[in-house]
Amino acid sequence: MIVVTGATGNIGRSLVGQLLAEGAPVRALTRDPDRAALPAGAEVIRADLTDPASLEPVLRGADALFLNLAAGGGGAAASAVEAAVKAGVRRIVLNSSIAVTDDPEGDDNFLARMHGAVESAVRASGLEWTFVRGGAYAANALQWAQEIRETGVVRDPHPRATTSAVHEDDLAAVATVALLDGTGAHTGKAYVVTGPESLTREEQVAVIGRVIGRPTRVEAISEEQAAEERATPSLPKETLLELFRLFATTVGTAAPVTDTVRHITGRPARTFEQWVQDHAADFR
Numbered sequence: 649m650i651v652v653t654g655a656t657g658n659i660g661r662s663l664v665g666q667l668l669a670e671g672a673p674v675r676a677l678t679r680d681p682d683r684a685a686l687p688a689g690a691e692v693i694r695a696d697l698t699d700p701a702s703l704e705p706v707l708r709g710a711d712a713l714f715l716n717l718a719a720g721g722g723g724a725a726a727s728a729v730e731a732a733v734k735a736g737v738r739r740i741v742l743n744s745s746i747a748v749t750d751d752p753e754g755d756d757n758f759l760a761r762m763h764g765a766v767e768s769a770v771r772a773s774g775l776e777w778t779f780v781r782g783g784a785y786a787a788n789a790l791q792w793a794q795e796i797r798e799t800g801v802v803r804d805p806h807p808r809a810t811t812s813a814v815h816e817d818d819l820a821a822v823a824t825v826a827l828l829d830g831t832g833a834h835t836g837k838a839y840v841v842t843g844p845e846s847l848t849r850e851e852q853v854a855v856i857g858r859v860i861g862r863p864t865r866v867e868a869i870s871e872e873q874a875a876e877e878r879a880t881p882s883l884p885k886e887t888l889l890e891l892f893r894l895f896a897t898t899v900g901t902a903a904p905v906t907d908t909v910r911h912i913t914g915r916p917a918r919t920f921e922q923w924v925q926d927h928a929a930d931f932r
């Protein structure tokens with residue numbers, strides 16, 4: 649039995665489908681099973697990861713846990729690791745981030761600190777582990793969907809910032825291999841998983857325009873203005889400004905591209921264009 653946290657999210661939903669396709673029994677966690685719309689083959693269980701008491705029962709009998717920080721945050725993830733040990737789970741595959749570099753001097757931003765802390769908890773658990781250190785998600789482009797639908801103009805502080813956007817299906821495919829591995833080949837490995845090409849935001853927005861058949865462009869706005877407009881209780885202005893400063897450092901450099909997807913799954917990583925084709929309805 650594989651337990652999937654964040655099962656209704658970008659990676660989780662794809663992962664549940666891929667695990668079921670491999671014939672694995674899946675327990676999919678969500679705060680709201682009635683709205684989850686997960687495949688009938690999955691055992692869909694209500695769980696709020698910020699409530700540690702609810703965790704151990706849902707982990708009992710599981711062989712492996714896919715742990716996503718998005719499901720409740722770092723404190724919830726640390727509690728889930730403890731609960732997994734108590735419940736006798738053998739393996740954790742952690743959804744981590746390319747921001748974690750294994751170099752204490754490099755891990756100086758909040759993304760690295762946030763994911764690095766959970767990696768440390770997983771390492772210290774004594775369980776088998778694999779880290780899926782994803783680069784920027786192609787799904788981040790969904791933040792532009794409304795602007796593209798309404799005006800075709802994306803307002804962004806760093807139009808030339810670069811990422812090698814990774815498709816959620818590829819992150820899920822790597823996680824599937826690690827969760828189901830019977831050879832031990834993926835135990836104790838930290839995989840940096842990226843898309844196949846470095847693109848600027850302007851190039852990404854142009855790809856979206858091409859796929860939906862409408863003109864699109866990026867208009868530069870200040871970091872301050874963007875942070876002011878986009879701040880939410882879970883993503884406050886200061887955090888956004890730190891994120892924008894990180895993006896600024898990528899301008900003029902190609903984002904790193906790894907061969908992990910091909911190496912682990914045997915198939916090439918999906919392009920950003922393919923991701924847009926898979927999500928075109930969101931932008932039309």
Ligand SMILES: NC(=O)c1ccc[n+]([C@@H]2O[C@H](COP(=O)([O-])OP(=O)(O)OC[C@H]3O[C@@H](n4cnc5c(N)ncnc54)[C@H](OP(=O)(O)O)[C@@H]3O)[C@@H](O)[C@H]2O)c1
Pocket residue numbers: 653654655656657658659660677678679680684695696697698716717718719720721724743744745746781782783784785787788
């Ligand atoms: N975006 C990037 O470029 C990037 C890059 C590297 C790493 N990451 C990391 O990847 C993660 C995001 O993954 P994702 O995009 O797959 O997530 P996502 O789409 O945001 O989905 C997260 C899921 O977590 C569930 N959830 C939220 N709070 C919960 C709680 N208290 N208890 C239980 N479940 C809860 C929600 O499901 P329900 O509503 O059904 O409960 C939600 O569907 C973050 O940790 C992020 O730091 C992101």
